[in-house]
Amino acid sequence: MENLLSILRSNPLVSFTILLLVILTLPPIFERLRLPGLVGLLFAGVILGKDGLYLLDADSESIDLLAEIGKIYLMFVAGLEIDLAEFRKTKDRSVVFGFLTFCFPLLMGTYVGLNFGFGLNSSILIGSLLASHTLLGFPIVQRLGMVKNEAVMVTIGATIFTDIAALLVLAISVSIHRGNFSPVSLIIQLVALGFYSIIVLFGFDWLGKEYFRRTGDEESNQFLFVLLAVFLASIGAQLINVDKIVGAFLAGLAVNDVVGNGPVKEKIEFVGGTLFIPFFFVGMGLLLDIPAFIKTIRFELPLVIGIVGGLIVAKFMAAIAVKFIYRYTWPELFTMWSLSLPQVAATLAAALAAYQIQNVAGERLINEAVFNSVIVLMLITSILGPVLTAQFATKLPLSKTIENEAPGTIRSTLDEWLPQLKSETKNDSFNIVIPIYNPHTQRDLIEMGALLAKKESGIIVPVSIATAGVHMDDPQLDGNLKRSQMLLDRAREISQEFSVDTEPIIRIDDDIAYGISRTAKEKNAHLIIMGWSRNTGLKARLFGTVLDTVFWSSHCPVAVMRLLDNPTNLHRILLPVKNLSKATLETIKFAKLFADANQGSITLLHISDRQTPSQQVTEFKTALSNLVTDYELSEKCKIKMIIHDAPAQVIIRASHQFDLVILRSFRRRTAGGLAVSDITTEVLKKLSCSLVLFGQPHS
Known part of the structure; x- marks a missing residue:
């Protein structure tokens, strides 16, 4: 044995x-x-x-x-x-x-x-x-x-x-x-460490930006470049008699600005948090x-x-x-x-x-x-x-949690943001890009887009991505183009039922997600509407889903929908609100647009835990009330404040009285790649009504 x-x-x-x-x-x-x-x-x-x-x-x-x-x-x-x-x-x-x-x-x-x-x-x-x-x-x-x-x-x-x-x-x-x-050796060591730090922090930063600029969307090579930078910095630290972890930390600071919050950083942290860091x-x-x-x-x-x-x-x-x-x-x-x-x-x-x-x-x-x-x-x-x-x-004082760079109160912050949000679409046509790839969800997505576009006198842009490799004479590409044309013909028929202008597009691209994002940018879209996907396999975790990549790469908000009923039947809208930020106001703006287009009503739900001071709860409710008044929501909007230590349970229980729940989508990362429970994730697993996952670009 x-x-x-x-x-x-x-x-x-x-x-x-x-x-x-x-x-x-x-x-x-x-x-x-x-x-x-x-x-x-x-x-x-x-x-x-x-x-x-x-x-x-x-x-x-x-x-x-x-x-x-x-x-x-x-x-x-x-x-x-x-x-x-x-x-x-x-x-x-x-x-x-x-x-x-x-x-x-x-x-x-x-x-x-x-x-x-x-x-x-x-x-x-x-x-x-x-x-x-x-x-x-x-x-x-x-x-x-x-x-x-x-x-x-x-x-x-x-x-x-x-x-x-x-x-x-x-x-x-x-x-x-x-x-x-x-x-003398101490001085030499400090000088060597100083030169080494400058080379890593500024040299790797410059090299990374140049490499990322030249490689564009080649995420695999960019990922390998970052890994190479880490281990080169670690080896360099050993050469000047400094522990390798010093080089690794400086490399992290150096490529911080390079990778930003994009999909390459997501892959780096996923690989580290899933494999290497647990090994340690x-x-x-x-x-x-x-x-x-x-x-x-x-x-x-x-x-x-x-x-x-x-x-x-x-x-x-x-x-x-x-x-x-x-x-x-x-x-x-x-x-x-x-x-x-x-x-x-x-x-x-x-x-x-x-x-x-x-x-x-x-x-x-x-x-x-x-x-x-x-x-x-x-x-x-x-x-x-x-x-x-x-x-x-x-x-913590609520007035210091508003996402505002300059010091100020909630009142002045709302006064600054609300005019921007109200005037964003006044000068441009309200364009909505709707990727079409699933015939079973196609009608609901087009119907939702048509309702919103009609309210704003805009147009919908159904887009079908025909994936292709290098050779344009590939028979598989011809088949993809025929399928895309069939999907778009059906999309045009549905949109005509709602008397909404339509501009269908077939795009040939080697990447579905980037094809969607590029089309949205070319058409100056104000919103992308996509269908829900439950793809959680290993490939999705490692390389991300189409939804993940669109969230990262799009220039405009993305609304991911799981509709269990026709959009015209969704009138009672529940919108959980954690805090007042510009991203929250953007989500409320989307809810208001849909409610106005569909004669619906909105309930803003704020959940505080039992340890939150009553003064802070009152202050937040006052801020919400001011928002409802200023944003012209008063006739169709209610505010509901609940004290509870399990927000996910409250949202799930409250959703039984509503037709649609709108959730903000954003990602969390933790030091060392350690997993942390996510309220949104828990709600998504148990929600039994229609939902919209609304996310800002790079959220």
Whole structure:
């Protein structure tokens, strides 16, 4: 039996298969238990390692390679997810908070290390491990509509400073530990790191923009270019005696502006979050020595408490200092504190790098007790941080959550946006592009488009994409053209029933989604209407669906529809409203257009959790009431406010009284590629009436 297990451990294909099975099954189970999915991956590493079933060997080349790639990818994604545009808006305050939330934990960690007998170099390294943070709570503030709150934006921007500074301390500590340190070598190291950073940040940014400009829509090559940039930067970091994760993080910052929020970034994060990053966490679990871990908890408990408690106290001290400097409210202070608590990406990657570094005498930069304490720190803060964020972010001042770059109140913001929304279509013909590809849904889509176009005295543009390769004499293309012509002839017949001008188009293109988006741009479309698709297979997850790509590439709003009745029979419209943003107003504009065209009524549903202050609920209701009046919705619009902690359940239950539910479509990403539940996704699975998923371009 032992021989068989040894053979299995040494077989890379078996190891890879086991890893895939673990990644597929364990994270969802732990998330159901209200635990982060990464805890499940660490648990799997422990169970499958030498202290468990011993099906995986941490020392094998295949496991080591996959875990190393995962570590690099984790730091790359950490840099890629930082919103540089938001950082630039609050860069001064972000730098101040970043400096404070780095220095306080650094000093606290150094103090803890010295008190437990570690050398100065190791103690400073311990402090740097506490100084960075991972924004695990970001999806929560996004769900609550608080991303534009200044305190939240400052905390997000501070991540750049803390991560870079922590990695810089790691690079210097490693150099000292290896015996390569002297004042001259330090200067040489810093100069080399400076030149290297400039080359990566500016050189890769320029090369990326040039390459993307020249390759156009060749997403596969662009994806490969980004991967090459990551590993080139990692190798370059090693050449100047800096840990490879420093290069990966800088590469993420460098290509941030290049990839934007397009489909290439989606693929990068999908591949990382699905494969490489989970490999890293499983690898971390394999490295855990359970007897030593238990021994650390049992005999080194003061060290564990010192590291965990020191982090919590130091991060709070930084947040309270910023509160008094910039006069933030107490809810903003606690939100900044909770957002800066989780220690995952940079902390784990740097801790593993420091643990694996040995000098000529075989001594590690940090010992096993510190490494195990960092694991405990990660487990506690990755749970505590998001829980506290959910608690305090609901109390943030509503007036600071409006998506407005300049300071102002809800009243002035609405006054600015409403005239823009009312006048957008006054000068141009209201063109609606309707892709035709499914004969069974064709009539409902044309009917919906006809209702909207007729109300705005516009036209509908049914478009059928005939896919083709390089050769225009391909018999398959002729067949596609004939099918497209049949679909468009039928579309013209349906539109004539509603006396709406129609401009059918057949487009030959090698990509259906981009063919739709290009047609919409050429026709100066104000809206794209598409049918619903439930394609959720592996190919759809990896490469995205046609709907995904149209959302990313279109220049105008996209309405994806699942109609269970004729559009003319849909009169009662339910529109859940989370917060007041320009995107929300665009969605309300679409609902109003359909209601006016179909003699319908709209109910705006806002759901607050039980911890939301009553004053904030009242203020939001007042803002909605003003919106209803100003946007001329008063005769056909109701406002419904509900206090409940499960918004998805409320929406599903309320939908039984309505003919149509309109939901905003937008995507969420999380640090490290960790999955986060999505209210919209839950509603879509259980909704039993007609629905429209309405999304803005690049949403």
